[in-house]
Amino acid sequence: MDIRLGDIVRMKKPHPCGSYEWTIERVGMDFKLRCIGCGHQVMLPRRQAEKNIREVRREEGAAPAEAATENN
Numbered sequence: 001m002d003i004r005l006g007d008i009v010r011m012k013k014p015h016p017c018g019s020y021e022w023t024i025e026r027v028g029m030d031f032k033l034r035c036i037g038c039g040h041q042v043m044l045p046r047r048q049a050e051k052n053i054r055e056v057r058r059e060e061g062a063a064p065a066e067a068a069t070e071n072n
């Protein structure tokens, strides 16, 4: 699954606040996600995050190329 910094992902299950959408704040071994509904941040292992993601939406120009290749 191609997920990049700045992407908005739609999860299969809603956060307790009711929002299905999260922004990607960090990619690498773990993903850092921020809930769009309430601002809550979580770290998830890549595999688990990918399992929970239903859809990726990329906003044009949201993710600079150099950020997408950032390597932690």
Ligand SMILES: [Zn+2]
Binding pocket: 015, 016, 017, 018, 019, 035, 036, 037, 038, 039, 040
């Ligand atoms: Zn939330």
